[in-house]
Amino acid sequence: MSEEIIVETQGLTKSYDGVTVVDHLNLRIADKEIFGLLGPNGAGKTTSILMLLGLTEPTSGTAQVCGYNPTREPLKVKRLTGYLPEKVGFYDNLTARENLKFIAQLNNISDAETGSRINELLAAVNISEVADLRVGKFSRGMKQRLGIADALVKKPRLVFLDEPTAGLDPEGINQILDLIANLPQMGTTVVMSSHRLHEVQKVCHRVGILSKGKMVIEGSLADLGREALAGARYRIEVETIQPSSQLVDIVRGVNGVKKVESKGNLLLVSTDSDLRAEIAKIVVQNNFPLIQMKIQEFTLDDVYMKYFHEG
Amino acid sequence: MITIFRKELADHFTSIRCLILFLLAFLVSAATLYSAFLGIRGTAETEFVFLKLFTTQPTGIPTLFTFVNFFALFFIPIIGIALGFDAINSERSGGTLSRILSQPLFRDSVINAKFLAGIVTLSIMVVTTVLLVSGYGLRLIGVPPTSEEIFRLFIYLIFTIIYGAFWMGLAVLFSVIFRRIGTSLLSSVALWLFFGFFYILMIAPAIANAIVPTADGTAEALLRNYELQLALLRFSPNFLFLEASTVLLQPPLAGTLLGVIGVIASGLAGWMIPNPLSLSQSILLVWPHFTSLVSLTLICFAISYVAFMRQEIRAT
Numbered sequence: 001m002s003e004e005i006i007v008e009t010q011g012l013t014k015s016y017d018g019v020t021v022v023d024h025l026n027l028r029i030a031d032k033e034i035f036g037l038l039g040p041n042g043a044g045k046t047t048s049i050l051m052l053l054g055l056t057e058p059t060s061g062t063a064q065v066c067g068y069n070p071t072r073e074p075l076k077v078k079r080l081t082g083y084l085p086e087k088v089g090f091y092d093n094l095t096a097r098e099n100l101k102f103i104a105q106l107n108n109i110s111d112a113e114t115g116s117r118i119n120e121l122l123a124a125v126n127i128s129e130v131a132d133l134r135v136g137k138f139s140r141g142m143k144q145r146l147g148i149a150d151a152l153v154k155k156p157r158l159v160f161l162d163e164p165t166a167g168l169d170p171e172g173i174n175q176i177l178d179l180i181a182n183l184p185q186m187g188t189t190v191v192m193s194s195h196r197l198h199e200v201q202k203v204c205h206r207v208g209i210l211s212k213g214k215m216v217i218e219g220s221l222a223d224l225g226r227e228a229l230a231g232a233r234y235r236i237e238v239e240t241i242q243p244s245s246q247l248v249d250i251v252r253g254v255n256g257v258k259k260v261e262s263k264g265n266l267l268l269v270s271t272d273s274d275l276r277a278e279i280a281k282i283v284v285q286n287n288f289p290l291i292q293m294k295i296q297e298f299t300l301d302d303v304y305m306k307y308f309h310e311g
Numbered sequence: 312m313i314t315i316f317r318k319e320l321a322d323h324f325t326s327i328r329c330l331i332l333f334l335l336a337f338l339v340s341a342a343t344l345y346s347a348f349l350g351i352r353g354t355a356e357t358e359f360v361f362l363k364l365f366t367t368q369p370t371g372i373p374t375l376f377t378f379v380n381f382f383a384l385f386f387i388p389i390i391g392i393a394l395g396f397d398a399i400n401s402e403r404s405g406g407t408l409s410r411i412l413s414q415p416l417f418r419d420s421v422i423n424a425k426f427l428a429g430i431v432t433l434s435i436m437v438v439t440t441v442l443l444v445s446g447y448g449l450r451l452i453g454v455p456p457t458s459e460e461i462f463r464l465f466i467y468l469i470f471t472i473i474y475g476a477f478w479m480g481l482a483v484l485f486s487v488i489f490r491r492i493g494t495s496l497l498s499s500v501a502l503w504l505f506f507g508f509f510y511i512l513m514i515a516p517a518i519a520n521a522i523v524p525t526a527d528g529t530a531e532a533l534l535r536n537y538e539l540q541l542a543l544l545r546f547s548p549n550f551l552f553l554e555a556s557t558v559l560l561q562p563p564l565a566g567t568l569l570g571v572i573g574v575i576a577s578g579l580a581g582w583m584i585p586n587p588l589s590l591s592q593s594i595l596l597v598w599p600h601f602t603s604l605v606s607l608t609l610i611c612f613a614i615s616y617v618a619f620m621r622q623e624i625r626a627t
Binding site: 088 | 318322402405406414624
């Protein structure tokens with residue numbers, strides 16, 4: 001990741017018939033970064049991507065993508081960006097190779113370069129064997145793989161991937177996530193929109209959560225996790241019987257404990273390190289039965305659920 | 312734009328739809344040519360014999376099935392609609408529109424290329440069909456065309472292409488407006504049936520008869536009724552083309568300036584007093600038809616263009 005900013009928006013807003021779909025979006029994405037755009041259906045993810053690609057005009061606000069304004073200079077932006085739509089479509093009567101060649105021709109890529117580039121990409125997404133079959137015979141997963149190759153055929157500086165792993169089997173998901181994780185090394189910045197939070201967590205350097213058109217939180221995964229779990233990294237669940245407020249206070253006094261909540265027979269303890277031994281000792285010393293303890297590192301789901309509900 | 316144009320053209324010529332249309336053109340040409348040959352064999356006329364290949368039927372067969380009438384009422388509208396009814400909405404529903412438009416090209420390149428490829432395909436079909444009829448007709452009747460007949464056929468070809476472009480423009484317009492392919496196809500077919508049949512055969516005569524009744528049977532009432540009917544019929548693109556075709560390819564009939572309406576249904580052409588118009592007079596007579604058809608085509612295309620440019624492009 002470099003310090004250069006490749007996507008920057010200020011107050012980017014889009015309304016349809018008076019309904020605001022994207023509301024004053026302020027976004028900064030660094031060069032060679034993998035940025036995850038999260039949010040429920042209708043949160044404004046796709047509309048934001050379309051505005052950044054110059055495919056739809058913002059109602060207000062400005063955007064800079066690869067140094068160009070996508071509203072005023074859409075061709076320059078499109079020359080440098082790739083896009084995998086959520087519902088990617090191909091010409092069923094053409095083969096996979098012909099579909100990619102068509103996109104290469106639209107980008108004025110020379111025939112000599114196109115052939116080798118297409119072969120590389122087909123191999124990268126693992127569909128070389130079916131490269132000369134008509135796309136009409138492809139499964140959803142194969143089309144999705146082809147879609148990723150399609151978005152990368154012009155060697156974009158920035159690629160927008162809308163649900164890149166939709167329709168793929170677990171093995172395919174891992175392959176594609178590995179490919180995405182390697183894109184920054186090849187000089188491509190990635191903006192990835194997905195509902196699959198564990199996948200986003202696996203590859204993204206930073207994420208932003210959109211809810212009802214607004215960016216409710218944005219930052220690195222570690223920062224967001226700390227914020228969601230009161231600045232802590234772990235959550236320890238302590239199951240006992242009717243924990244008293246006195247016990248809550250005693251546990252809160254353990255060094256390294258950030259937050260303690262009581263829920264029925266459970267104590268939910270947020271910590272920065274694994275403090276299970278210390279907490280167990282204190283619970284037992286205070287004559288509370290210790291039924292079981294569980295520790296979990298924060299997940300993006302925690303962050304997502306917290307901000308989704310807040311949004 | 313040239314990349315999309317080439318792809319569209321390749322798609323047209325490799326599609327089953329196009330193959331069926333070519334097959335239909337071949338069958339229609341063969342059938343109309345054979346019956347025209349039978350019609351020509353039974354007459355002793357010497358003027359514009361070659362053009363009769365496109366306009367004559369033997370006695371007893373409805374004149375609706377001459378080459379010209381079949382082209383005007385059936386074949387050209389069908390080709391135009393077939394080439395345009397899913398031009399844009401198929402790209403949208405197939406998810407290819409957002410994929411293409413995210414490439415470095417202007418949005419209007421897509422609709423321009425599709426329209427241009429459609430016109431080229433249409434032109435090739437029309438020219439091929441007319442050449443087929445001309446070639447085989449020449450062998451059958453053994454009378455070569457005069458230079459005037461060649462000119463008339465050439466102008467007729469231009470008219471036919473513009474007329475087909477109008478139907479294609481209309482179908483493209485519906486493909487931009489309606490997201491469902493079925494809806495755009497049905498809308499185009501409905502308009503074709505309305506203007507091609509109901510309006511010409513029923514609605515326009517009914518309106519004319521209601522406004523200027525001919526019950527008293529006076530010559531003045533009949534003439535006024537006829538003039539009104541003609542004016543109303545000219546709102547139909549099918550009639551405009553049919554009238555222009557008659558003037559261009561049936562100069563003796565056009566010279567009477569009568570019976571163009573009757574040609575469609577009653578087969579009265581044989582009863583007209585021959586009074587052929589010269590080529591320049593014919594061109595003068597069809598010039599308003601030409602400009603009207605060009606205007607209608609441009610209006611359809613312009614509305615499609617503006618609607619397409621203003622539409623939001625969503626992947627889903």
